[in-house]
Amino acid sequence: MPREMNIREAVMDAVKEEMERDPTVVYLGECVEGLFGDRSYEMPIAEAGFTGVGVGAALAGLRPIVEIMFGDFVTFAMDPIVNQAAKIRYMFGGAASVPLVIRCPFGACPGMAAQHCQSLESWFAGIPGLKVVTPATPRDAKGLMLAAIRDDNPVLFCEARHSGIRETITDADGPIPIGKAAIRRVGKDATIVTYGSMLEKSLQAAEQLAAKGIDTEVVDLRTILPLDEEAVLASVAKTGRLVTAAEAYAPCSVASEIAALVMEKGFRSLKAPLRRVHPKFAPVPFASELVHSLLPQVEDIVAAVERPAD
Amino acid sequence: MIPRHHALAVYRTMLKIRLFEERVAQLFRDHKLYGPAHLYVGQEAVAAGVCAHLAPTDYVASTHRGHGHLIAKGGRYDRMMAELFARATGYCKGKGGSMHIADMSLNMLGANGIVSAGIPLATGAAFAAKVLKNGRVSVAFFGDGAANEGVFMESMNIAATNRLPVVFVCENNTYSVGIKWRTVANHDDIAARAHGLGLPGVIVDGQDVTAVYREAATALERARSGAGPTLLECKTYRYFGHCGIWGDPRDPAEVAAWKARDPIALFAARLRSEGMASEAELESMAEELRRELDAAVAFAMASPAPRPEEVTSDVYSESTGPRASTTAGTTGITVGNDVVSKYLEE
Ligand SMILES: Cc1ncc(C[n+]2csc(CCOP(=O)(O)OP(=O)(O)O)c2C)c(N)n1
Numbered sequence: 001m002p003r004e005m006n007i008r009e010a011v012m013d014a015v016k017e018e019m020e021r022d023p024t025v026v027y028l029g030e031c032v033e034g035l036f037g038d039r040s041y042e043m044p045i046a047e048a049g050f051t052g053v054g055v056g057a058a059l060a061g062l063r064p065i066v067e068i069m070f071g072d073f074v075t076f077a078m079d080p081i082v083n084q085a086a087k088i089r090y091m092f093g094g095a096a097s098v099p100l101v102i103r104c105p106f107g108a109c110p111g112m113a114a115q116h117c118q119s120l121e122s123w124f125a126g127i128p129g130l131k132v133v134t135p136a137t138p139r140d141a142k143g144l145m146l147a148a149i150r151d152d153n154p155v156l157f158c159e160a161r162h163s164g165i166r167e168t169i170t171d172a173d174g175p176i177p178i179g180k181a182a183i184r185r186v187g188k189d190a191t192i193v194t195y196g197s198m199l200e201k202s203l204q205a206a207e208q209l210a211a212k213g214i215d216t217e218v219v220d221l222r223t224i225l226p227l228d229e230e231a232v233l234a235s236v237a238k239t240g241r242l243v244t245a246a247e248a249y250a251p252c253s254v255a256s257e258i259a260a261l262v263m264e265k266g267f268r269s270l271k272a273p274l275r276r277v278h279p280k281f282a283p284v285p286f287a288s289e290l291v292h293s294l295l296p297q298v299e300d301i302v303a304a305v306e307r308p309a310d
Numbered sequence: 311m312i313p314r315h316h317a318l319a320v321y322r323t324m325l326k327i328r329l330f331e332e333r334v335a336q337l338f339r340d341h342k343l344y345g346p347a348h349l350y351v352g353q354e355a356v357a358a359g360v361c362a363h364l365a366p367t368d369y370v371a372s373t374h375r376g377h378g379h380l381i382a383k384g385g386r387y388d389r390m391m392a393e394l395f396a397r398a399t400g401y402c403k404g405k406g407g408s409m410h411i412a413d414m415s416l417n418m419l420g421a422n423g424i425v426s427a428g429i430p431l432a433t434g435a436a437f438a439a440k441v442l443k444n445g446r447v448s449v450a451f452f453g454d455g456a457a458n459e460g461v462f463m464e465s466m467n468i469a470a471t472n473r474l475p476v477v478f479v480c481e482n483n484t485y486s487v488g489i490k491w492r493t494v495a496n497h498d499d500i501a502a503r504a505h506g507l508g509l510p511g512v513i514v515d516g517q518d519v520t521a522v523y524r525e526a527a528t529a530l531e532r533a534r535s536g537a538g539p540t541l542l543e544c545k546t547y548r549y550f551g552h553c554g555i556w557g558d559p560r561d562p563a564e565v566a567a568w569k570a571r572d573p574i575a576l577f578a579a580r581l582r583s584e585g586m587a588s589e590a591e592l593e594s595m596a597e598e599l600r601r602e603l604d605a606a607v608a609f610a611m612a613s614p615a616p617r618p619e620e621v622t623s624d625v626y627s628e629s630t631g632p633r634a635s636t637t638a639g640t641t642g643i644t645v646g647n648d649v650v651s652k653y654l655e656e
Contacts, residue, residue: 026441041437044471049430049464056434059419060369061442064434079461083424084431091410092420093403094624128625152627 002170007163010138014145015065022063025149028054029067051077051102055085058100063149070116071104071158085154086129097152105161107197107247108295110288117284119196119248121158125225125257131155131178132225136199138167140222143176151178160197179223181231187217190241190305193232193258195221198245198296205301216305224254232258233266240271243304245296250278272308277301312523316362317586320519322595323358324574327378329599330387333607334394338555343394347408350378352549355573356481357382359522360449363530369417369435369448371428374409376421379451383418387606397613404616405624426452426459429478433465436476447475447533455486457500463507466541470509473538477529480543481516487552488559504541516544517573520580
């Protein structure tokens with residue numbers, strides 16, 4: 001039955017569907033008792049411990065989804081993710097696989113401040129052995145969650161926590177391949193490469209630009225590891241202009257990686273310097289006025305496309 | 311005492327570990343090997359006494375000092391030696407080395423370069439066993455140093471709360487590198503840490519394999535029956551320095567005192583006095599193992615190095631689940647590649 005959902009509901013829908021299909025799928029996290037009947041397991045506030053339990057369980061025949069309540073708390077679970085889950089297959093010469101999903105909702109909103117608002121996904125996007133998906137829409141959230149659960153590799157699932165997008169989802173909405181970007185708006189004059197929470201603002205910016213006669217293409221990466229290099233390079237080859245828009249800080253970010261990619265493999269396509277639109281370099285504040293000031297807004301994206309050399 | 315039918319097998323495991331580690335030490339002295347290798351000599355009774363109760367399908371998670379656990383779980387000299395020699399025929403195809411040596415076909419979830427990281431892995435394997443109701447148990451081996459990492463407490467708490475079939479085996483050899491336990495802890499016994507979390511904490515003489523065997527039996531029985539985890543603290547000692555054959559700052563008198571209670575010598579004496587084995591039988595067992603070791607070293611040295619282009623293989627699995635089988639002894643993944651099978655056949 002088609003239903004309108006937000007991202008969170010779409011993720012739940014995917015997990016439920018996959019649990020029906022595969023008896024080895026289980027859900028571990030904090031405050032999850034009963035969320036998926038007897039298939040969700042209440043864990044203590046011990047992210048390092050229960051993420052490690054997820055890795056061990058994945059090695060021993062389950063397909064666990066481990067929920068980190070707020071993505072920020074993933075700092076406690078760096079070892080099981082980075083040194084265990086991501087490395088085990090390689091260290092063991094291919095003799096093991098770790099079919100684990102780590103669900104890390106990221107993103108800022110007023111009132112939650114510095115420790116509950118970060119977008120840390122870039123940290124993981126340079127770790128061989130991991131995959132990192134960043135769904136921006138409910139349909140992608142469902143499709144990428146289905147794909148992440150079925151994938152035999154550890155997948156960090158970074159949904160845009162505060163996305164307001166609602167979409168109608170049907171049972172026909174199946175898995176979406178990990179590593180494939182989506183062209184959200186076709187255009188010929190400029191490219192915005194974005195992902196996660198900045199998709200909405202990028203689309204709004206593209207509309208404003210269209211009104212000014214700049215036909216802008218919007219590429220939603222959907223996965224940041226592995227990157228869909230082809231989609232980015234093809235769009236830049238067509239438009240000759242590139243702006244990235246993301247909620248993660250600029251230094252050493254996915255945006256930096258996109259910039260490096262285009263310099264290395266698409267330099268001749270560029271007709272103007274590329275621009276990165278990103279938050280100011282400060283922790284996420286509490287006051288809504290300050291959060292607004294910190295985060296990139298639609299007008300910042302519009303300005304970056306209009307005036308690339310500023 | 312260990313039942314007669316089991317006693318010689320347990321002795322053989324201890325000896326198999328000792329001879330392997332001594333050969334590895336010699337290979338380092340001869341500059342044939344590189345990289346760290348944390349030797350297990352002195353602690354053999356722990357791995358042998360615990361793993362004697364495990365089936366191949368049961369799980370073990372190990373540490374940087376992992377050779378003994380792999381051998382006790384059934385690991386092969388030849389593929390271990392080949393891994394230490396960084397050869398394509400090694401357990402990890404030359405990608406893991408001593409600190410990551412693993413045999414997934416024995417459900418040995420690997421040595422681990424991160425102190426304490428194996429503890430939640432073993433707990434997770436026990437969690438899977440409980441969910442899948444396959445009757446398997448899981449063992450986490452770790453040192454006294456690991457007991458000061460947070461995941462030790464977190465894992466014991468999760469295991470106790472969910473009555474997971476896991477046994478936490480702390481090999482307290484007093485030292486983590488050069489740090490003495492009492493310099494970084496305000497109490498003597500690690501077993502005591504279990505009590506507040508609602509699981510039994512048992513102190514065991516880790517040099518007496520019959521004691522380890524007995525307490526492990528009780529703990530594993532408790533795990534298998536669904537009653538939950540146990541913490542076994544085995545008081546033991548390593549004979550070599552922290553890593554390989556290099557530097558040992560410990561008091562030689564202390565080392566000598568521990569060596570006077572050598573686990574293998576103690577058990578050999580017991581076997582002889584109880585008429586379970588003669589001196590000659592034990593010596594011929596050693597001879598046989600030495601020949602196996604010679605063959606393993608020859609196998610490793612004759613094996614090819616990994617091809618440079620292998621550097622980027624095995625990073626990702628290409629497959630997607632559900633797995634063909636979740637009840638098989640392995641996790642449905644076959645070990646080895648063409649190179650390995652070719653050399654093992656010869
Ligand atoms: C998380 C982490 N911290 C530090 C180290 C460096 N290190 C390797 S082995 C070791 C000592 C571990 O002591 P213990 O757990 O008692 O095991 P033992 O060496 O005595 O077998 C240390 C500190 C490491 N590998 N991992």
